[in-house]
Structures are given as structure tokens and as C-alpha cells.
Amino acid sequence: MEKALFGFLGVAWIAFVFFIMDKSNRNRIRDFIFSKGGGVIKITWAPLGDWLFKEWHFKYKGTVCYHVVYVDCLGAQHDAYCRLAFWTDIYFTKDVVM
Numbered sequence: 001m002e003k004a005l006f007g008f009l010g011v012a013w014i015a016f017v018f019f020i021m022d023k024s025n026r027n028r029i030r031d032f033i034f035s036k037g038g039g040v041i042k043i044t045w046a047p048l049g050d051w052l053f054k055e056w057h058f059k060y061k062g063t064v065c066y067h068v069v070y071v072d073c074l075g076a077q078h079d080a081y082c083r084l085a086f087w088t089d090i091y092f093t094k095d096v097v098m
Contacts, residue, residue, distance in 0.1 A: 021086070025064055029082055032090045037073030049081055049093070063088065 022045065030040050049065030063083040070078050080095040 021064075025066065025084060028084060029066060029068060029090060033068075033070050039071045041069040041071065041077070043068050046081060049083070065093075068092075 026043050029043055033040050044067045046065045046067040063085045066082045066084075068078075068080045068082045070080070072078060077098045078095055079098055080092045082090060082092050084090045
């Protein structure tokens with residue numbers, strides 16, 4: 001019984017940490033776009049990113065990818081993939097003006 005309880009608590013803790021990291025990453029992306037004078041329309045987690053049919057590059061290892069739709073300071077709408085990790089800056093791997 002104790003093993004099951006510790007297992008459940010371990011899984012619950014991991015889920016909580018991932019939830020906090022996801023919230024933090026979304027806030028970092030939002031703050032980055034706001035600092036450039038833009039606005040966020042939508043941010044969604046993209047586990048496969050934009051490299052699904054492309055060659056995998058090792059420079060993306062350990063990063064999390066989000067699909068971001070935002071408006072820049074000039075009012076143009078962008079459809080972009082954003083990569084970031086806890087220890088790296090935010091960078092867009094694909095940014096298309098719509």
C-alpha cells in the first residue's frame with residue numbers, strides 16, 4: 001500500500017512540475033513578444049515542433065517547442081514555432097508573416 005502511495009505522489013509531483021514549467025515557458029514567450037511591442041494571439045505546445053518532416057538537428061536537443069500566433073508592433077500577424085529551454089534564450093525556428 002505504501003509503495004502505491006509513493007508511486008502516486010511521485011507521478012503527481014512530476015505532473016505538477018511539468019505544469020509549472022509549461023506555465024513559466026508560456027509567460028516567457030508572452031513577455032518576450034510584449035517587450036518587442038507585439039501581442040500574443042495563441043500559444044500551444046508543439047511536442048514534435050516544426051521538424052516532423054525535416055532533419056533533426058542536435059542544437060534543438062533539450063528544448064521545448066511551442067506554436068505561437070502573434071501580432072508584431074506593425075500589426076502583421078505571424079505564425080511561428082518558438083523554441084526555448086530553462087537555460088537558453090527564446091528563438092523562433094520558423095516565423096511566417098500571414
